[in-house]
Amino acid sequence: MTDSSARLAAGSVHPSTGLIFRSLFRADFTVLLRNARTLILNIALPILILVITGLHGGSARAGFTGSVFDIALALTYGLMSSSLIGYSLTVARDRDAGVFQRLRVTPAPTWAIMTSRLLVQIVLDIIMTVIVVALGVITRHLDLTVAQVLLLGCVSIAGGAMFLAIAQAIVGLVRSAAVVNALGRVFYVVFLLLGLLGSSGLLGSTVHAISNWSPVGAMINLYGGVLELGSWDWTDTTGLIATAGYIVVGAFIGIRWFRWDSR
Amino acid sequence: MNEPSEPSEPSGASSTAAILDIDGLVVRYGARTAVDGVTLRIDRGEIFGLLGPNGAGKTSTLSAIEGLVKPSSGTVLVDGVDIQRDPLAAKARLGVQLQASSFQAELTIDQIVRLYAGLYGLPIGPAEIADRIRGIGLGDELGKRFKSLSGGQQQRLSLLIAVIHQPVLLLLDEPTSGLDPQSRRQLWDRIERLRTDGGSILLTTHSMEEAQAVCDRVAIIDHGTLVTLDTPAGLIARHRDDPRVTRVARGEVTLEDVFIGLTGSEIRD
Numbered sequence: 062m063t064d065s066s067a068r069l070a071a072g073s074v075h076p077s078t079g080l081i082f083r084s085l086f087r088a089d090f091t092v093l094l095r096n097a098r099t100l101i102l103n104i105a106l107p108i109l110i111l112v113i114t115g116l117h118g119g120s121a122r123a124g125f126t127g128s129v130f131d132i133a134l135a136l137t138y139g140l141m142s143s144s145l146i147g148y149s150l151t152v153a154r155d156r157d158a159g160v161f162q163r164l165r166v167t168p169a170p171t172w173a174i175m176t177s178r179l180l181v182q183i184v185l186d187i188i189m190t191v192i193v194v195a196l197g198v199i200t201r202h203l204d205l206t207v208a209q210v211l212l213l214g215c216v217s218i219a220g221g222a223m224f225l226a227i228a229q230a231i232v233g234l235v236r237s238a239a240v241v242n243a244l245g246r247v248f249y250v251v252f253l254l255l256g257l258l259g260s261s262g263l264l265g266s267t268v269h270a271i272s273n274w275s276p277v278g279a280m281i282n283l284y285g286g287v288l289e290l291g292s293w294d295w296t297d298t299t300g301l302i303a304t305a306g307y308i309v310v311g312a313f314i315g316i317r318w319f320r321w322d323s324r
Numbered sequence: 325m326n327e328p329s330e331p332s333e334p335s336g337a338s339s340t341a342a343i344l345d346i347d348g349l350v351v352r353y354g355a356r357t358a359v360d361g362v363t364l365r366i367d368r369g370e371i372f373g374l375l376g377p378n379g380a381g382k383t384s385t386l387s388a389i390e391g392l393v394k395p396s397s398g399t400v401l402v403d404g405v406d407i408q409r410d411p412l413a414a415k416a417r418l419g420v421q422l423q424a425s426s427f428q429a430e431l432t433i434d435q436i437v438r439l440y441a442g443l444y445g446l447p448i449g450p451a452e453i454a455d456r457i458r459g460i461g462l463g464d465e466l467g468k469r470f471k472s473l474s475g476g477q478q479q480r481l482s483l484l485i486a487v488i489h490q491p492v493l494l495l496l497d498e499p500t501s502g503l504d505p506q507s508r509r510q511l512w513d514r515i516e517r518l519r520t521d522g523g524s525i526l527l528t529t530h531s532m533e534e535a536q537a538v539c540d541r542v543a544i545i546d547h548g549t550l551v552t553l554d555t556p557a558g559l560i561a562r563h564r565d566d567p568r569v570t571r572v573a574r575g576e577v578t579l580e581d582v583f584i585g586l587t588g589s590e591i592r593d
Contacts, residue, residue: 075416076445084442088431095430159426166390166420167443168412322392 081169085177093181096151102142103185107135107193115200128201132193133284134257136217137277139189141252144224145245148182149231153238153323161321171321179225186221187214203288212287220280223304226311227276233315236323252277279303342401343368343493343524344389349398351384351548358384360548361398366493371515371525373539375532377587381548382528383423386497389526390420403492416444419491419523421482423498427470433457433481434466437488444489460484476507483514487523494518496527500534512538532580542579546587 093099114131155161164174194213197203205213228245235241252275258264259272260281272278279300286297344366351359359381366372376382387393389400391411400407400414407414427436434453441448448456457466460480465473473481479499486494496515500508515525515538529535535542536556543553554562556579563569564577569585 075413076443080442080445080447084439087442088428088435088439091435092428092430155426155428158429159422159424160428162392163422163426164443165392166415166418166422167440168416168445169443170412 076168078170078173082173082177085164085169085173086180089177089181090184092151093185096147099143099147099151099185102147103139104189104192106142107139107189108196110135110138111193111196111200128197128203129285129288130281132197132201132203132288133281135193135197136190136213136284137220137256137280138253139193140186140217140220140280141224141249141277143182143185143189144221144228145231145249145252146242148178148225149228149245150238150242152178152228152232153235153241156232156236156321157238157323159322165321179229182225183218183221186217190214190217205288206290209287209290212290213284216280216283216287219301219304219308220283223276223280223307223311226308226315228311229315229319230311231315233318233320236320238323256281273299274303276303276307279307341367343370343403344526345399345401345404346385346389347399347401349385349388349400350396351381351388351393352396353384357548359388359395362545362548362550363398364543364550364553366524366526368492368524369519369522370540371519371527371538373535373542374526374528374545375530375535375542375583376528376545380546380587382545383497384548385545386495386526386528389495390418391415416489417492419486419489419494421486421494421496421499423501427485429469429471432467432469433462433473436470436481437485440485441488446489456484456488457481475502476504476510479503479507479511480514483511487518490521490523492524494523494525496525498528498530500529500531508534532578532583536579544583544586551586552582 111131114134161174165171190213194203194205194210198205227248231244231248232241235244255268255272255275256277259268259275260278262269273282273296282297282300283304286293286300342365344364346362346364349359349362350357362381362385364372374382374385384393388395389402389407391407391414395408402414403417405414405417431439434450434457437453437457438448438450441453454463454466457463460483462473462477462481465477470478470481483499486496499515500511503511512534515527519525527534527539539556541553541555542559544551544559552559552563559582560577560579563582563585566582566585569577569581572584573581
């Protein structure tokens with residue numbers, strides 16, 4: 062075989078999707094593990110919330126016992142922080158730097174490039190859920206069935222998908238990394254205040270009702286519903302509907318208007 | 325999912341000599357036409373230079389070949405494979421070095437090489453990765469992150485990634501931009517070796533010296549259209565007596581005089 066024909070043979074290799082996806086996933090997971098901000102937001106903060114609220118004997122809210130609300134809050138906080146502040150900013154910065162364009166000139170399908178990034182976030186969300194729930198079981202003496210543990214995992218996947226869809230919508234609509242960073246923080250504060258203050262009932266029944274449909278309110282209700290499975294009610298169902306709605310709308314906007322290049 | 329990479333028959337692969345065949349390429353961004361009916365062929369083993377002022381359409385032409393932008397009309401065949409119809413097969417035949425070399429900042433050099441080897445279907449192990457990195461003189465930097473490398477080192481790594489799968493066509497977008505003379509000469513040597521190994525190369529450049537030193541043929545593009553195309557010596561001979569060229573020439577006509585004569589003296593942003 063001549064040099065030239067060897068080159069042509071190598072050049073016509075069609076990479077398998079499995080190998081491409083594994084390579085992307087390995088790299089994205091490495092990047093995530095090296096990102097201290099993401100690890101702090103995703104894992105350390107939820108644990109801190111659980112520890113701090115535990116020192117004060119739990120923070121009961123209407124419809125929940127203190128421990129259930131604290132765990133639901135910690136889990137929701139972890140999901141939201143890593144997506145709205147971690148994921149959206151990383152995507153916006155990589156887009157600015159041309160990382161996506163470099164990947165797109167390879168034979169990697171574009172869906173694989175983005176799915177890999179989303180998947181590593183979901184995996185981290187599941188790890189965070191396992192840690193927080195395990196801590197909850199140990200420190201708050203929760204008695205969970207296997208079904209409840211599995212359902213908590215499912216809620217974390219759905220919640221992670223919801224916040225990632227919202228984050229994706231932000232990077233889809235906004236090109237500038239600085240604006241994405243600012244918007245992520247604004248949404249973060251608004252969602253947190255709406256979810257927490259609304260669910261407290263301090264701002265009246267209308268805000269309470271709105272809060273149930275907000276991302277944070279929906280997640281707290283969903284987690285609460287699963288942790289106290291016997292008392293599942295319409296409020297928990299609205300959480301499920303709202304989560305599905307945010308996923309569909311956020312994903313549509315985030316995919317439809319996403320640009321791989323910030324220029 | 326399919327396991328390891330398999331040789332595949334290219335859909336529509338050509339046995340003709342042309343490794344790149346562009347026909348009537350038009351690229352529009354909204355109302356602005358960046359590339360307006362470019363037609364050109366690059367033969368196997370050829371080093372082809374695309375010259376043009378800023379905003380002339382060089383990078384847009386390259387982006388269309390790379391599959392980064394969708395042409396408004398026209399076709400791009402890479403080794404006989406239509407980039408529009410079968411983009412992944414066409415991209416598997418291309419090696420690309422973009423203007424800005426951008427890899428994930430958190431990854432080390434060996435991790436970057438491993439990632440891109442996987443994307444091109446080469447399941448190579450750590451020892452071979454280390455060998456390849458040593459081959460470009462970065463053996464001591466193996467565990468370092470990309471951003472900690474010097475400009476010349478980054479360029480060498482980018483070129484290693486671009487040719488890791490032995491592409492039939494290598495696209496280089498202003499490859500020596502920002503390099504010192506030593507690094508530039510080293511890159512020219514590497515480009516020449518790639519051609520010797522049977523590869524074809526399309527590069528864009530602002531450097532007339534580079535075009536004359538490494539390119540077999542060059543085309544000048546301006547306002548999205550090809551103004552002229554020939555060997556560097558052929559271009560000088562053809563336009564030696566062109567009044568637009570003689571007006572700007574200072575003594576013996578050079579490729580730079582031809583370039584400025586045909587594209588104008590005004591500064592482009």
